[in-house]
Amino acid sequence: MVSQTESPEQTPSTPLEQMLFEIKKVIVGQEVLLERMVVALLARGHILVEGVPGLAKTLAIRTVAQVVGGQFNRIQFTPDLVPADLVGTRIYNQRTGEFTTALGPVFTNLLLADEINRAPAKVQSALLEVMQEHQVTIGRESHKVPEPFLVLATQNPIETEGTYALPEAQVDRFMLKVLVDYPSDREELVIVQRVTGAQAPARQIITTDDLMALQKQADAVYVDPELMEYAVRIVSATRRPAEYGAAAVAQYLSFGASPRASINLILGARALALTRGRDYVVPGDISELAPDVLRHRLVLSYEALADRVTAGKLIDWVLEVVPRPYRPFTEDPRLTQGQPAGLQWSAEARRTA
Numbered sequence: 001m002v003s004q005t006e007s008p009e010q011t012p013s014t015p016l017e018q019m020l021f022e023i024k025k026v027i028v029g030q031e032v033l034l035e036r037m038v039v040a041l042l043a044r045g046h047i048l049v050e051g052v053p054g055l056a057k058t059l060a061i062r063t064v065a066q067v068v069g070g071q072f073n074r075i076q077f078t079p080d081l082v083p084a085d086l087v088g089t090r091i092y093n094q095r096t097g098e099f100t101t102a103l104g105p106v107f108t109n110l111l112l113a114d115e116i117n118r119a120p121a122k123v124q125s126a127l128l129e130v131m132q133e134h135q136v137t138i139g140r141e142s143h144k145v146p147e148p149f150l151v152l153a154t155q156n157p158i159e160t161e162g163t164y165a166l167p168e169a170q171v172d173r174f175m176l177k178v179l180v181d182y183p184s185d186r187e188e189l190v191i192v193q194r195v196t197g198a199q200a201p202a203r204q205i206i207t208t209d210d211l212m213a214l215q216k217q218a219d220a221v222y223v224d225p226e227l228m229e230y231a232v233r234i235v236s237a238t239r240r241p242a243e244y245g246a247a248a249v250a251q252y253l254s255f256g257a258s259p260r261a262s263i264n265l266i267l268g269a270r271a272l273a274l275t276r277g278r279d280y281v282v283p284g285d286i287s288e289l290a291p292d293v294l295r296h297r298l299v300l301s302y303e304a305l306a307d308r309v310t311a312g313k314l315i316d317w318v319l320e321v322v323p324r325p326y327r328p329f330t331e332d333p334r335l336t337q338g339q340p341a342g343l344q345w346s347a348e349a350r351r352t353a
Contacts (some may be wrong), residue, residue, distance in 0.1 A: 015214065016275055018205045019067050026063045026202050027056060028194065029187040035275060036178045036292060037064050038153070038228040042271035043213060045175025045264060046131055046151040048116075048296065053276040055180045056191075057154040061112050064152070065201045068206035070109035071146065077119035079162070083126035087136045088143075101138055109208055113153035117163045124170055127151065131173040148212055168299065175264045175294035176259050176289075177235050214274075221270035222280040226325050233264040237318045238298060246321045249314055252304035264293050278323050283324045291315050 016038060023034055032313035033049065037060065040047040049057045065072040075086060105111070106127070118123060130136050132149055135144045153174070156163055171177070183191060206214075233244070240255030241249040269285040295311040304314075 014277070015206050015210060022067050022202050022205050023060070023063050025200055027060050028124070030056065030060060030165060030180065030306055033060060033178050033180055035062070035272075036176050038275055039268055039271040039289075040152070040175055041068065041148075041150060042215055042274060043175060043264070043267040044148065044150070044215055046153070046173060048171065048174040048177040049152070049154045049180060050157060050177060051154075051180030053156060053163055055182065057180055058112070061152040061154065065112065066202045067112045067205050068110065068208070068211055069204040069206065070148075072110045072112070073105040073108040074112040074114055075105055076114050077116050077120060077123065081119045081123045083123055085124065086126045087130065088138050090139050099139070101141065101143070103138075104136070106136060107143070109146055109148055109150070111149070111151045113151055115156060116153040117155040120164055121167055124164070124166055128170055128173065131170075148208060148215070172258055172260055174296060175268060176292040178292055179295075213237045218267075218271045218274045220279070221273050223266055223270060224281070224325075227269075227281055227283060227286060228266060230322070230325055231269070232262045232285060233322050234286070234290055234318060235259070235261045235265065235294070237322050238294065238314070241318065241321075244318075244321045246317055249317050252307070252309045252314055253255065253298060253299055254301045255299040257294050261293055261297050265289060268293060275297045284348075287319055287324065290319060294318075300342045 019038060020034060027034060039045075039048060041064070049061070051057055062072075062074070075081075084104065086104050086106055088102050088107075090099045091102050092099055113127070130145055130149075134147070134149050135142050137143075151174075155166070179340045182188075235257045237246065237256075238253065239249065239259075241253065265286055266281075268289045272289060273279070273281045273284045287289070291312060294315050298311045298314060300311060300314075303309075331334040
């Protein structure tokens with residue numbers, strides 16, 4: 001969808017609306033990508049963006065960094081990188097006879113790992129500790145990175161020449177993996193008009209302190225216990241599909257999603273609800289985020305590769321067999337009169353409730 005000029009009545013009022021409005025001054029279309037990037041920021045999660053070259057993946061992430069403010073570093077991953085280029089190293093000073101620590105570019109608030117799968121596995125694995133623990137160990141010393149700390153990575157499809165598959169342990173540390181596709185003809189026309197004309201740079205809208213305050217608001221978004229069970233059932237179905245009536249799916253899965261998927265489904269659903277102006281989570285938040293949370297966590301079998309079954313297709317099957325809760329999950333009068341607005345009612349859930 002092409003972003004149009006806002007009328008006075010449409011002027012964004014909340015900080016999140018202002019952020020998205022400012023980002024859309026630079027990025028045309030890619031609505032899902034932009035919303036997921038805001039979700040990752042609010043949920044303190046890392047995001048992996050995949051798409052062929054030329055789809056503004058890097059530009060989108062750099063624009064988000066401009067809007068948020070704080071310290072921003074970019075690492076261009078290449079085959080000749082070594083781990084010390086990312087995290088830092090100890091340097092021997094011949095004059096004093098002592099070692100000094102030179103910290104690497106990961107010591108920042110927002111880290112853009114550009115084309116992360118163009119570096120070999122040993123370099124990619126250098127991010128494991130800092131993504132999970134928010135610290136780096138150099139020699140015998142541990143160094144904390146500044147807060148908030150978020151990794152926003154881009155990668156080309158693995159079929160692209162000169163790329164390396166990311167280790168499973170690393171991809172599991174990304175909260176979301178978002179796929180970026182080509183723009184529509186109309187969107188591409190607007191892109192051409194903007195790039196070939198005068199371009200307005202994005203302004204900083206919030207500070208890192210504001211972002212951490214928004215993160216605390218996301219933490220306070222209400223999640224009904226039944227919705228937590230729903231998220232766990234979705235993830236469990238990727239590990240034991242036969243127990244959920246999807247025995248045909250089992251042959252296509254070598255390994256299902258880890259418990260991190262359940263955690264990130266709830267954290268992401270809270271952030272998505274806040275982004276959309278709610279202080280409570282509905283089932284649609286969880287099912288909508290499920291493909292982005294799960295697609296990089298499923299390890300497909302050789303049968304899946306032979307039959308050209310994708311992770312996205314398996315996730316669709318899982319969402320079909322896991323019953324969705326359908327009762328209202330808030331006392332908001334808009335949701336207690338008739339069919340709840342914002343809830344997608346499931347016929348399967350009605351039959352099994």
